[in-house]
Amino acid sequence: MxxxxxxxxxxxxxxxxxxxxxxxxxxxxxxxxxxxxxxxxxxxxxxxxxxxxxxxxxxxxxxxxxxxMDKLDVKAKQRSKDGSIKVAFQLSDGRLVEGVLIPSTDRVTACISSQTGCKLGCTFCATGRISDLRNLTIGEIFTQVTMLNKMSEQEYGRKLANLVFMGMGEPLLNYENVVTAINRISSEDGMNFSASRITVSTIGISKFIKKLADDNVRFNLAISLHTANEEKRNRLMPYSLSDGLKNISEAIKYFHAKTGARITYEYILFKDFNDSLQDAKDFASFCKISPCKINIIEYNSVQGSGFEKSNPVKSKAFIDYMKNCNLIVNVRKSKGGDIDAACGQLANK
Ligand code: SF4
Known part of the structure; x- marks a missing residue:
């Protein structure tokens, strides 16, 4: 364009x-x-x-x-004691977005932003409080990746292995730019980065999940479900009031039927909110819709959210229940919590 x-x-x-x-x-x-x-x-x-x-x-x-060409300047870098690095990029209009490098023993993952804030206002998320919102351009998304890739080589001696669109913003509300940038990142005459190592994480916008299926995308899709109880989800994610679990499950079925791909569900365990055995039963039942994987994520608190991290005993019982249902469950320890770089904490501080 x-x-x-x-x-x-x-x-x-x-x-x-x-x-x-x-x-x-x-x-x-x-x-x-x-x-x-x-x-x-x-x-x-x-x-x-x-x-x-x-x-x-x-x-x-x-x-x-x-x-x-859209230019990004590194405005600040913060290092976590676990090795993660949060980078604040200044855009040409002065706005800031954050990207995160997350190293593990054998690979580095980059968390990428797609918007300068988010209008969806999830109650547990710091990004949702930034109202100064615009979509990142294709160039800004792509340059974030190339700059983080160079930084990964300098800092950890290896290139990026995985990309997750889980930073600031809802990627599917910047659909065209995100999908086009990913096409350039993964194409042979672009960065040639394997699409199977790229994940787009969405709150669950049903019409765009269907569009991804129609566009036959090859990257992975993750849905931040966080609860399979409609009333709780509405409290956690006000957007859900207009696009509830019924719509999401229809969209997931459609996505699976068209692409054959397995969806990943992200589930943050919040203390005494979505971590009971009944919550696990509701979630396990929702997971029957189509083949899936589950990432259980530890919560890092956001000031004023009213949510806390679930306690270890309840978390274990929840996770055990899901595993006993023969579901594929990964437990993700959030990284970068001490520098506000973990899930839901990105907010240009
Ligand atoms: S969790 Fe995602 S969709 Fe919700 S407010 Fe934060 S950035 Fe937006």
Whole structure:
């Protein structure tokens, strides 16, 4: 899509491949130059035209006159004692978004943001309190990934192994930009990052879950379910009032029928809210809809949310119940809690 900024420059990373080739032709350059530029943008992931070193200086200057590239500046970095690093990126309009690097013994995962805040207002989430909201562009999402990838090599000596769209914002409310950025990240003439190592996590917006199925996406889909009790879910996630569990289960069935893929459910255990045996029974029953995996996540408190982490005895009983139902259950210890980088804590502090 051709998008111009206030200086009448075109966002080069918003262009489809054929649009880029057409524009390069319009400025009097040959097709092989367009191929080189495309490769610099998506394969090598440069952050400026200056870095396109196999192009002549006059051509780089010409590109700079006609196009622009979204730039992200690292405004701050915070290190957790568990090795995670939270990065605050400043966007060209001054807004901030956060990305997180999460190392484990043999791999590094990056948590990516898709919006500068979130309008869905889940009661346990700090991002939902940021009202200064806009969607990140394709270039901003892509550059977040390339910058975190470079940082991962510098900090941990290895490239990113997994990407999770679980940072600030609801990815499916920025559907086109998120899906296009992922296509560039995973395509052979882009970063060539395996789609099976990318997960998009959503609160469960049923119409977009169906759209993902229709678009036959190859990345993984995770749904932040957190409870299979309608009334509790409405309290936790006000959005659910207009798009409840019935809609979500229909969308999940549709997604599975079209893609054959297994859904992952994220379930944060909140003390005395969704951690009883009855909650486990409700959740296990919901899980029968289609093949699934379950990630049980430890809560890191957010000031003023009114929620606390479930206690170990109740958590264990909940997890044991789910396992006894022959469900695939992974228990995720939240990382980066001491730097407000864990699930639901990202908020530009
Ligand atoms: S949990 Fe996700 S959907 Fe809910 S407010 Fe936070 S960012 Fe938005």
């Amino acid at each position: 051709i998008e111009e900024n206030e200086n009448k420059k075109i966002d080069i990373r918003a262009l489809e491949k054929d649009e880029l080739f057409m524009k390069i032709d319009e400025i009097g350059e040959k097709t092989f130059r367009a191929k080189q530029i495309y490769s610099w943008l998506w394969e090598k992931g440069v952050e400026s035209f200056e870095e396109m070193t196999n192009l002549s200086k006059p051509l780089r200057e010409k590109l700079d006159e006609v196009f622009y």
